[in-house]
Amino acid sequence: xxxxxxxxxxxxxxxxxxxxxxxxxxxxxxxxxxxxxxxxxxxxxxxxxxxxxxxxxxxxxxxxxxxxxxxxxxxxxxxxxxxxxxxxxxxxxxxxxxxxxxxxxxxxxxxxxxxxxxxxxxxxxxxxxxxxxxxxxxxxxxxxxxx
Numbered sequence: 001x002x003x004x005x006x007x008x009x010x011x012x013x014x015x016x017x018x019x020x021x022x023x024x025x026x027x028x029x030x031x032x033x034x035x036x037x038x039x040x041x042x043x044x045x046x047x048x049x050x051x052x053x054x055x056x057x058x059x060x061x062x063x064x065x066x067x068x069x070x071x072x073x074x075x076x077x078x079x080x081x082x083x084x085x086x087x088x089x090x091x092x093x094x095x096x097x098x099x100x101x102x103x104x105x106x107x108x109x110x111x112x113x114x115x116x117x118x119x120x121x122x123x124x125x126x127x128x129x130x131x132x133x134x135x136x137x138x139x140x141x142x143x144x145x146x147x
Contacts, residue, residue, distance in 0.1 A: 009043065012036070012039060012040060012043055013040075015036045015040075016036055016037065016039075016040035019033045019036050019037055019040075020037075
């Protein structure tokens with residue numbers, strides 16, 4: 001299929017050149033000639049606009065590509081940070097487990113020490129009772145000798 005816009009553009013270009021030749025010769029321009037010049041101006045502006053749109057589309061494509069690259073980097077960084085956070089959480093959980101084990105061990109040792117202290121207190125009480133009985137006997141012995 002033939003590109004109609006290209007044929008139309010070529011026809012307009014030839015017509016505009018013909019009108020410009022009239023202007024150079026100093027001939028009077030008719031309504032159609034002025035319209036062709038005006039149409040040529042519009043086509044020229046349209047060509048500039050299309051060129052600018054193409055440039056902006058290219059710029060948008062490059063910006064989108066940079067955004068995609070940045071998103072990939074953000075995703076990679078988030079993944080890396082997530083892995084580091086998971087590792088830190090695992091280490092914290094391990095530390096907490098070790099603290100719990102240590103607390104249990106210390107509690108057991110403290111309980112054992114308390115039992116030993118209680119047993120020692122009972123022995124001291126028994127010893128004091130024995131000493132009191134000996135003291136009483138000694139007092140009786142001393143009284144009985146004094147009499």
